[in-house]
Amino acid sequence: MRQLAPYFQQLSDEQSRLFFITLVGITAIHSRRTDLDDRLLVQAVAAFRKTVETRGRGILYDHQAEDLRAQGLVHDLRALYEARDEAGNATAPDDRDLLAVLQSLESALGESIRGGADSRAFLATAARVAAWLGAASPARPRAVIVEP
Numbered sequence: 001m002r003q004l005a006p007y008f009q010q011l012s013d014e015q016s017r018l019f020f021i022t023l024v025g026i027t028a029i030h031s032r033r034t035d036l037d038d039r040l041l042v043q044a045v046a047a048f049r050k051t052v053e054t055r056g057r058g059i060l061y062d063h064q065a066e067d068l069r070a071q072g073l074v075h076d077l078r079a080l081y082e083a084r085d086e087a088g089n090a091t092a093p094d095d096r097d098l099l100a101v102l103q104s105l106e107s108a109l110g111e112s113i114r115g116g117a118d119s120r121a122f123l124a125t126a127a128r129v130a131a132w133l134g135a136a137s138p139a140r141p142r143a144v145i146v147e148p
Contacts, residue, residue, distance in 0.1 A: 003125050007108040011100055018093055018101045020133060025080035027130040030123050033076075035069060037119040042109040044073035049102035056095050 008019045030036050043065045050063035051074075065071045081098060083091050092098075112122035 003112075004108060004129065007104040011104060012097070014093075015097045015100045015104075018097055019104060020129065022080060022101060022105060023126040024130040024133060025077075026123070027127045029073070029076045029080075030127070033073070036073070036123065038109055038113050038122045039119065040067060040070050040073060041123065042106060042113060043067050043070035044077055045102055045106045045109060047071070047074050048077050049099065049106055052095055052099045052102060056099060 004023075008016050011019055026041065047063045047065040047070065051061065054061045054063065062074075065074055081092050085091050093101075109122050112125070115121065118124070
C-alpha cells in the first residue's frame with residue numbers, strides 16, 4: 001500500500017475509490033491474461049488515458065497502444081468502467097475522475113518499471129491490495145439451502 005500511496009493521495013475520495021476498483025479489475029484481468037506484465041499494462045493505460053483526454057476535448061478518437069497485445073488490454077480496461085444501472089442504462093465514471101485515475105496509474109506503473117526489479121511488480125502490488133480489499137469488505141450473507 002505504501003508503494004501506491006503517492007499516487008492516490010492527491011485524488012479525491014471518488015477518484016480514490018475508482019483507483020482501488022481499477023486495481024481489483026486489473027487483478028481480475030491478470031488472472032485471465034498470463035502474458036500480462038507491467039510494460040504491457042502501462043502501454044494499455046497510456047492509450048486509454050490519451051483516449052479519455054481527447055474525449056474531454058470533445059473529439060472522439062480511440063488511441064492505439066504501441067503493442068498489439070496491449071490494444072486488446074485497452075478494451076479490457078474500458079470494460080472495467082462500463083456498467084448498467086437498475087433500469088439498464090449505461091453508466092460510467094465522469095471523464096475527469098477517470099482521467100485523474102489513469103494518470104495516477106500510469107505514473108505508478110512507470111515508477112515500478114523504472115525500479116526494474118520485476119516485470120510484474122506493479123501487478124503483484126495490485127493483487128495484494130485487491131486481496132486486502134476483499135478481506136476488509138464486510139462478509140456477504142451466505143444463502144441457506146434447505147432441502148425438503
